[in-house]
Amino acid sequence: xxxxxxxxxxxxxxxxxxxxxxxxxxxxxxxxxxxxxxxxxxxxxxxxxxxxxxxxxxxxxxxxxxxxxxxxxxxxxxxxxxxxxxxxxxxxxxxxxxxxxxxxxxxxxxxxxxxxxxxxxxxxxxxxxxxxxxxxxxxxxxxxxxxxxxxxxxxxxxxxxxxxxxxxxxxxxxxxxxxxxxxxxxxxxxxxxxxxxxxxxxxxxxxxxxxxxxxxxxxxxxxxxxxxxxxxxxxxxxxxxxxxxxxxxxxxxxxxxxxxxxxxxxxxxxxxxxxxxxxxxxxxxxxxxxxxxxxxxxxxxxxxxxxxxxxxxxxxxxxxxxxxxxxxxxxxxxxxxxxxxxxxxxxxxxxxxxxxxxxxxxxxxxxxxxxxxxxxxxxxx
Numbered sequence: 001x002x003x004x005x006x007x008x009x010x011x012x013x014x015x016x017x018x019x020x021x022x023x024x025x026x027x028x029x030x031x032x033x034x035x036x037x038x039x040x041x042x043x044x045x046x047x048x049x050x051x052x053x054x055x056x057x058x059x060x061x062x063x064x065x066x067x068x069x070x071x072x073x074x075x076x077x078x079x080x081x082x083x084x085x086x087x088x089x090x091x092x093x094x095x096x097x098x099x100x101x102x103x104x105x106x107x108x109x110x111x112x113x114x115x116x117x118x119x120x121x122x123x124x125x126x127x128x129x130x131x132x133x134x135x136x137x138x139x140x141x142x143x144x145x146x147x148x149x150x151x152x153x154x155x156x157x158x159x160x161x162x163x164x165x166x167x168x169x170x171x172x173x174x175x176x177x178x179x180x181x182x183x184x185x186x187x188x189x190x191x192x193x194x195x196x197x198x199x200x201x202x203x204x205x206x207x208x209x210x211x212x213x214x215x216x217x218x219x220x221x222x223x224x225x226x227x228x229x230x231x232x233x234x235x236x237x238x239x240x241x242x243x244x245x246x247x248x249x250x251x252x253x254x255x256x257x258x259x260x261x262x263x264x265x266x267x268x269x270x271x272x273x274x275x276x277x278x279x280x281x282x283x284x285x286x287x288x289x290x291x292x293x294x295x296x297x298x299x300x301x302x303x304x305x306x307x308x309x310x311x312x313x314x315x316x317x318x319x320x321x322x323x324x325x326x327x328x329x330x331x332x333x334x335x336x337x338x339x340x341x342x343x344x345x346x347x348x349x350x351x352x353x354x355x356x357x358x359x360x361x362x363x364x365x366x367x368x369x370x371x372x373x374x375x376x377x378x379x380x381x
Contacts, residue, residue, distance in 0.1 A: 026374040029328060031360035032311075032351075038304040042239060043345035044278065044297045046230030048250070048289050051279070052222035054198070058084055059189040061212045064205055069218070071203050075194035082217060086190040093187050096180040103173040110166040117159035124148075124155040192217060199223045201291065226289045227263060228280045230297045235320055236343055237276040239301040240265055246280050246299035258285045262299065298345050309348040310361050315340070318349075326362040326369055327355070333362070333373045 062084035069081045131148035134140040198220035205217050228248055232240065242265065248258040259282070266277035280297055315323035318340070327336045338354035338361075355361065360377060362369075 026331075026376045027333070027366050027368060028378050029326075029333075029362045029366055029375050030364050030378050031328060032308055032314075032363045034306055034308045036306050038307040038309060038350075039300060039344070040239070040302045040304065040342045040350070041298045041300050041345040042232055042236045042343070044230035044232040044299065046228055046277075046295055046297060048291055048293045048295055049227060049229045049279075050221035050223075050291060051225035051227055052196075053201075054195065054220045055204075055216035055218075056081075056192065056195070056220060057213075057215045057217045058082075058192055058211060059213055060084070060186060061210070062086070062190060063210045064207050064217075066207055067203065069200050069203075071200050073200045074223075075198050075200060075220070077194055077196050079194045080191050081194055081200075082192040084190040084211075086187060089183070089187045089190060093180070093183045096176070096183045099176045100173070100180050103169060103176045107166065107169045107173060110162065110169050114159065114162040114166055117155070117162040121152070121155040121159050124152040128152040194220070196220075196222060221291070226282070226285070228260065228282060228295050228297055230278050230280065230295070231270070231273070231275040232278055232299075234269055234274045234276055237269075237278075239342060240276070240278060240299065241301075244299050244301060246297050248280065248282060248285065249296045250285075251294040252290070253286070259283050260285070260297075302342060304342075304350065308351040308355070308361070309344065309346075310338075310340075310351055311363055312343075312347050312349055314361070314363055314365060315349065322354075326365050327359040328362060328375050328377060329356060329359040331374055331376070333369055333375050334359075334371060 065083050065085050067082045068079075069075055075081060128145075128148040128151065131140060131145045135142055135145035199222075200218055201221055202219040203217070204219070205211055205215070211217060240262065242262050244262045246260055246262065248260050250256070250258070260280040261283070262278055263281040264279040266279075269276045278297075278299070280299075310325060312318065315325055315338075317324050320340075322337060322339055324335055324337050327334055336354060336356060336359065339352050341350040341352040343349050351361070362375075
């Protein structure tokens with residue numbers, strides 16, 4: 001019995017010693033060290049896009065007869081890219097031109113009638129003056145004088161009618177000319193013209209296809225408007241501003257690093273993914289870019305001459321501004337509530353206030369951490 005009791009006592013002592021060793025032995029911890037020349041960057045993931053992208057089509061419907069361009073071609077402003085079957089519209093244009101020509105002939109005829117009416121009026125005026133003079137001298141009868149006056153009045157009325165006919169025909173001519181311009185405009189709509197210096201990205205139809213007005217036929221982009229559309233976490237988006245520089249890595253060229261600046265910041269965030277869109281113009285990107293290619297961006301939002309950066313994983317209860325960390329002070333672990341500032345793309349946050357004098361922040365919290373437990377700081381490698 002004494003031997004069993006002794007063995008039990010020794011076992012209890014061993015367990016107690018092991019427990020004390022495991023719970024009271026100093027924990028080796030790594031702490032965050034102040035750094036100099038700290039670059040604060042924000043990470044974003046996005047794609048290559050074009051600011052100027054146009055899905056162009058015809059303003060009228062019809063059957064496609066020919067394509068002059070294909071995907072990958074460059075086009076100049078005013079260059080014809082495709083055309084529709086236009087025989088019917090060409091006939092309308094010819095009919096409108098004939099109407100203009102007929103109006104011009106009618107106008108010439110009306111002008112001649114005005115000249116004739118003026119000559120007749122001049123003749124009637126002269127005859128009337130003679131008859132009125134003779135009537136005053138009682139050489140002719142009053143009846144003949146009245147007839148001469150009547151002839152002059154009729155000739156003047158005929159001239160007014162002829163001049164009115166000219167005005168009507170001229171108005172009809174303006175209408176015929178406007179109708180011709182309309183038909184010619186509709187005929188021009190049967191040709192698809194490049195609106196600017198562009199690159200053809202895609203062709204959405206082939207010759208022989210009947211398309212409706214407004215149907216996309218070609219997709220064009222302005223190669224000079226290529227930029228990177230990236231998505232940034234809303235929690236970090238508050239540090240963004242126009243003109244900030246950034247580095248760009250394309251998925252097809254992971255070893256190359258290109259440079260750009262923020263050209264636009266979206267005024268509406270994604271309500272589901274809680275992300276904000278930013279667009280970066282690229283200053284040294286390759287001449288050949290591919291729309292939709294994945295790109296990573298790292299935007300420089302600021303620098304610090306010196307800063308204490310703490311991993312976010314070491315912070316508990318972090319609300320974006322304040323949080324609690326483990327610290328080492330006088331060789332023991334304790335908790336402290338700190339105030340934080342800017343973040344970087346490495347998952348770290350800048351400490352701005354709240355750190356007690358002489359305390360060091362634990363960068364990686366080990367298992368068994370408890371308030372007041374002894375700890376020793378690992379030597380920096």
